[in-house]
Amino acid sequence: MDQENVSATLTVAVPAARVFAVLADPTAHSAIDGTGWVREAVDRAPLTEVGQVFRMDMYHSNHPNGDYQVANQVQVCDPPRALGWLTGQEKDDGRLEFGGWLWRYDLAPLGPSETAVTLTYDWSAVPQAIREYIHFPPFGPEHLSNSLRHLAGLVSGG
Template sequence: MATQKVSRSITVNAPAERIFAILTNPRRHAEIDGSAMVSGCLHGPETLTAGSEFRMDMSMLGVPYRMTNRVVEYEKNRRIAWRHIGPHRWRWQLEPVDDHTTRVTETFDYSPAGPFAILYQLAGYPARNARAIEQTLLRLKALAEAE
């Protein structure tokens, strides 16, 4: 069985705390989104923590919609993951290399979808997610290094 996760990593010349502050602010998600699907934060706290819910304005193929997400994994300055009504998760892991450098890994984990995961594969989502993650990481890197 194929791994039902898509992950990419990048090294960012910024401390984990600065990167985590960007990731946990849902109002900044549109700035880093490499999929061109996130339009902005409609509702949510200033800073995400365990169990936080936030609603995003989204668009796919020019069709607007809204998505509510909930933080399901949280370790301050190290890991955050959220999911919407579907079972898959978007996870961010931060590994400090030193005080000023962090290895950031973003993962789209669709393994909780069980037998329905084959639908993601058939629809080509793993490849699309990989391209979006690569662009997101580049945008996050530029933003974190500029602050």
């Protein structure tokens, strides 16, 4: 695969501000994800600015510990149009180290009560050392579409 990102788009019948508010709430991320990997928000404050760090408890059967924690750093915060973050980890000395992959949501209002939501997973900045032990993308092609359907259910109250 030459492309180093994947994306999916879904139109939801709610205003962009409502979609952004749900995405900016780390406590909603486990319900949006749908893989069972994202477990619970450690940092529960809404995402409001570039540089903000929020940690999530995770689980993956291929991870050496099974349960682990990621530290995400907001890279894009443009309410109600875009929100994105890099995923990494906090080292023992408190330093943050990112793997180079970015999750990004772009919201395009299609009127007062309809929004096109595009979710992009971009691994173009992942260094070769990480690519040697993690296959990218680390999920099947249906994951982004499933995640957007979960988001649609949350934002529409269903």
